[in-house]
Amino acid sequence: MIPTTLTLHLNASQAAQLAGACAAYRAFAWQQLPPSPERNQLLKAAQAVQGRISALPARNSDALRLTMSEEERQALRQIIRALMYLQGAAAPCEERIHTLGNLAGLRMLIERAGRSPSPPLPVL
Amino acid sequence: MGLLSRLLRRTPKGFPQQPWVRIPPGPVFPQRRFLEESAYLLPKDAEEENRLNFQHYAFNLTLGNHYLAPLPPGVRVIVDSGTGTGIWCAEMARAFPQSLVLGFDIDPALFGTRLPDNCLLRAGNILTGLPLPEQFADFTHQRLLVLAIPDERWPDVVRELVRVTRVGGWLELVETDARLQAGGPATEQMMTWLDELRAARGLRGEAVLHLGELLRQEGVSEIETQAIPLKVGAWGGRAGQMMAQDILAAAQSLKEPCCARGIDPQTFENCAQAMAGEWQQMQAFCTVYVAYGRRA
Numbered sequence: 001m002i003p004t005t006l007t008l009h010l011n012a013s014q015a016a017q018l019a020g021a022c023a024a025y026r027a028f029a030w031q032q033l034p035p036s037p038e039r040n041q042l043l044k045a046a047q048a049v050q051g052r053i054s055a056l057p058a059r060n061s062d063a064l065r066l067t068m069s070e071e072e073r074q075a076l077r078q079i080i081r082a083l084m085y086l087q088g089a090a091a092p093c094e095e096r097i098h099t100l101g102n103l104a105g106l107r108m109l110i111e112r113a114g115r116s117p118s119p120p121l122p123v124l
Numbered sequence: 125m126g127l128l129s130r131l132l133r134r135t136p137k138g139f140p141q142q143p144w145v146r147i148p149p150g151p152v153f154p155q156r157r158f159l160e161e162s163a164y165l166l167p168k169d170a171e172e173e174n175r176l177n178f179q180h181y182a183f184n185l186t187l188g189n190h191y192l193a194p195l196p197p198g199v200r201v202i203v204d205s206g207t208g209t210g211i212w213c214a215e216m217a218r219a220f221p222q223s224l225v226l227g228f229d230i231d232p233a234l235f236g237t238r239l240p241d242n243c244l245l246r247a248g249n250i251l252t253g254l255p256l257p258e259q260f261a262d263f264t265h266q267r268l269l270v271l272a273i274p275d276e277r278w279p280d281v282v283r284e285l286v287r288v289t290r291v292g293g294w295l296e297l298v299e300t301d302a303r304l305q306a307g308g309p310a311t312e313q314m315m316t317w318l319d320e321l322r323a324a325r326g327l328r329g330e331a332v333l334h335l336g337e338l339l340r341q342e343g344v345s346e347i348e349t350q351a352i353p354l355k356v357g358a359w360g361g362r363a364g365q366m367m368a369q370d371i372l373a374a375a376q377s378l379k380e381p382c383c384a385r386g387i388d389p390q391t392f393e394n395c396a397q398a399m400a401g402e403w404q405q406m407q408a409f410c411t412v413y414v415a416y417g418r419r420a
Contacts, residue, residue: 022194023348030187030352035363040188047194054346054418055196 006113008066015064017102019053022046025079045075080107163325165271167377173234175373176208182366190215193294193416199223203261206269209234210245217243250281259290267298274326286342289419296416299332304410308402310395317382335415347417354410357403
């Protein structure tokens with residue numbers, strides 16, 4: 001099987017939202033979820049994505065590219081789903097609607113992440 | 125001279141004569157090695173080495189990773205202040221094989237010897253300044269020095285950590301206030317004894333409640349802070365059991381200094397045993413305070 005990386009095309013606002021979602025999920029997991037290998041795997045994925053976003057070259061640009069593995073994409077899907085569930089259970093207010101809208105946008109973005117084959121190994 | 129006296133005086137060759145009468149009235153517990161001329165409260169010996177390594181794994185399980193800052197790929201230089209046995213440095217060196225990981229501790233006696241090639245451990249004291257140039261590290265880390273850094277020195281310590289971190293690099297502080305909540309009367313008693321020891325060295329542990337503010341005061345940006353509750357005891361699963369063992373071992377390591385202040389050793393032991401039982405019943409927990417951010 002050819003290993004693939006996924007490329008997420010996003011603007012600066014979406015990058016900030018995704019970083020914020022990762023940070024929010026990590027805070028939630030540390031506070032509410034008992035330690036387990038599954039929890040820790042999601043925490044690590046969120047941390048890695050957050051770190052890669054922080055390293056994006058021009059964070060005010062509208063054409064940012066974020067690469068991730070399929071495992072990380074799956075982790076992000078779970079994270080966004082968990083955050084939407086949490087927001088959905090919150091009391092109705094303007095902010096909640098706004099946050100849910102942002103999360104739904106991120107979910108679509110992650111679903112649409114384009115597959116691209118990994119760069120070929122250099123010939124020695 | 126009676127028969128009994130003569131028999132007692134006839135000892136086999138190679139055995140010391142009447143050894144039982146020559147044992148001096150020594151300490152009632154084995155003596156631990158403590159650092160002199162340092163505020164550090166805990167011992168520095170083989171037992172403590174085991175505890176620190178065990179604690180490292182307990183924290184890794186509980187927090188989910190060896191570090192919490194969202195590090196970008198390609199981190200080159202990692203510095204750890206107060207590295208203890210150096211186990212954190214060794215793990216980070218394996219996780220970041222392209223990087224150089226430097227660990228500093230006031231006492232090199234506990235440094236591990238089986239280290240990856242990209243991991244170096246050196247003597248260095250954050251309270252007097254790390255032997256590093258300015259803006260040296262991409263990631264500077266310090267963990268669990270609440271019983272080593274007097275409260276009033278925390279601003280200096282954070283300033284020094286910022287100094288050795290390059291602009292745009294990350295800093296991370298991970299601490300506990302070394303207190304148990306919801307522990308019960310025996311736990312409260314133990315905490316009171318330990319508080320007396322801590323107060324005598326200015327190690328009240330209040331500064332660790334404001335790690336984010338300390339970073340902010342030194343111009344660090346993108347700061348995130350967390351107060352993570354850790355269940356202690358069997359009710360917290362495997363991680364909780366590991367934390368309980370770690371805390372019990374830490375309390376035991378402070379038995380000598382406590383008893384030197386007049387606490388009866390047996391009373392201390394009884395208290396230690398009772399508090400372990402309380403944690404399950406009362407659902408005790410402690411809190412880990414985390415702050416990380418980037419040097420602006």
